[in-house]
Amino acid sequence: MKRYDLVIVGAGPAGLSAAIEAAKNGLNVVVYDENSKPGGQLFKQIHKFFGSKEHKAKIRGFKIGEELLEEADKLGVEVVLNAIVLGLHPEKELTIKVEEEVIHVKGDTVIIATGAAENMVTFRGWTLPGVIGAGAAQTMMNLNKVRPGDKVLMLGTGNVGLVVSYQLLQAGCEVVALVDAAPRVGGYGVHAAKVARTGVPFYLSHTIIEAEGKDHVTGVVIGEVDANWNIIPGSEKHFDVDTICMAVGLSPMSQLLKSAGCKIVEDPKKGGVVPEIDELGQTSIPGVYAAGDVSGIEEASSAMIEGRIAGAAASEYLGYITKEELEEKIKVNESALDALRQGMFAPKNRGKLLEKTEEGVDISMNLLKKGYLLEEEVEKYPGVTKQKGVHPVIECTQNIPCNPCQDSCPKGCIMVGKNITSLPVVDTEKQCIGCGMCVASCSGQSIFLVDEEFEEGYASITMPYEFLPLPKVGDKGVALDRSGAKVCEAEVVDVRKAPVFDHTNLLTIKVPVEMSMKARFFKN
C-alpha cells in the first residue's frame, strides 16, 4: 500500500491550497479528485473575485485556479484525476477507484475538501429536461462552451443565481426573470444591479409553480407567495422558456467524514451536515481535517484560506513545522479569513435585515427587492459626488469585503480605508484624470465615470462592459437606466480595451446631460 504524509480528497480551491501549503513545508502530498479536470468550481468562475489583494481580488476565478495548479505542480504535488475516493477507513486508509481498479493508500494525515452539491426544489415538471442546476449551467457554458438554452428563468438570487444569470447573458441567452421565494435579494447588490440594468426583471417573494412541457421544458409558471409560503391566487405569471436554472443553495458533501466516524453536526447556517472541527480544521479524528465548503458553505476565497490553515496544521501534526511556525501561519490566515467574514453578508448577519450601512447610510430597499438602486437613493452614498469634469461615480452601497478600487486610482481619488468593508469614498479634492482604472477594477461593475461637461448639453458616461460583440465608436443605440428601462438615445463615443483591464472593456456613451445620473447601460 502506498503511503503519503498527506492525502487530500478534492482538488478545488481548498484542497489545492492545502496541498501547496503542505508541500512547501516538505510533506509528500497526493490529491485525488473524481472530476476529469482539477480546480473544483474555480474554472467555471469567469468573473472577477471580491476581496483585497491578499485574497486575489479582481482576478478572475479560473485564473486563480491556474495559478494554484501551477504552484502545486512546481512543488511536486501529485494530482490524480478521475479518481473516486470510495471510503475513508480506520488508520486513515483510503480506498480509491483509479481507472479500472480499487487501490488502497494510507495518509499519515488526511484533508477532506470535497466541497458541496447543489440543492434542488421540487415543483410539477421539475424532472423535465431543461430544468438544471446553476452549477450545471456554468459547467456547460464555461467549461464545455455549450449554451444551456435560449430563454432561461433563474430561481434563486443568492450570489450564485446572480453571477450565473450574468454569465448566461454573456453567453447570449435571454434571462426572462430572476425569481426568489425570499422577500429580498440574497446576494451582493452590485451583482444584482449589473443584471437588472440589462433589463432582467426580479420577482422576489415568488416561486415556481410549474414547469410546462411534454418531453422538455417549454414554459414556466411562477406565483407570489404569502407569509406562509402559500401561492397567492391570481398572482400567477407565465414565461416561455426552454431552461429553468436552480440556484437554491448548496449542501456540504460530508459523507466521507461521516462514514469515517468523525463527529458530525447538522447546522442549517452551514448548509447542512458538517463535521465538528476546531480552529485548525481538525475533525474529532486526530490528523483528519476538513477545509472549504465541506465544513460549511462559504465561497472560494475563504476555502483557499481554510485549505492553507489545514495544510499548515497537518504539517505541524507530523512535525514538519514547529508549533510556533504554525501559530504564525494561523495568525496571518485567520486575519485574512476574519476580513472576509465581515460586513453586511457576514455569516453572523445571515437572515437579518440590516437597514443602515456601517456608515449610517440607509440601505437601499429597492436594491433588495428589485435588484437596482433608485436615483434618489444613489446620491446618498459616499462614492457618489457631483463634480465638474470627469469623475468617478461609485454605486457601491453595501458593506462587503472588497477594496481593489482604492489601489486602482493613480490619483488617490478613492478611499476605502483600513476597514475593508467600508464603502468607497470619492475625494473631491483630488483630480480625476478619467483613466478608467477604477471602472475596470471593480469586481461588482459598480463604478462609472461621468462627465457632465462632455459637450454642450451632453454628458459622457463610461461604463464597464463585458459583452460581445463590443460596440464600436459611432454606434447609435439606447441608454438603459438601472432598472433596464430605455431612457434616451445614446451614441458610443469611446471604447477602451487594455490588458490591464482584464477583459472589462470601457464603453463611453454620450447622452443628454439630464440623463447623466440615469443612464447606466447601452444597447445597440
Add this chain to the structure above:
Amino acid sequence: MVKVNDRMRDIGEFIPAKDDDILICRCEEITKGEIRRAVHDGIFTMEEMRRYLRNGMGLCQGQTCGKLVKNIMAKELKISPLELEPETSRAPMRPIEMEIYAKDGGNV
C-alpha cells in the same frame, strides 16, 4: 430523536394531496405520495425509509433527494427536520461496477 422513536405517537390520517405524484427521488423514481404514505405506515427514520422505498439508493446516492425526503418526512411527522437523523453514510461513496469493486486490494 425521542419523538421520532415514539412509535405510538399519533400523526393523524394520511390525507392524499394533489402533488403526491411528483417525483422526489429521481434515481429510484419514488414519489412524494409514496414517501408520505410510508411515514403513515410507520416509517419514522430516514434510514428505514431508504430500506423501505430505496430512495437515495440510486446513482446520486441521495445527494439530490436527501434533503427533500427529510423535509417531507419532518412535515408529515410534524417535527423539525433537524430532529431527523440523516441516513448513514458508508463506503462505497459512489456507485461502482461490481467488476471493478471485486478488484479491490490489488496493492494492499
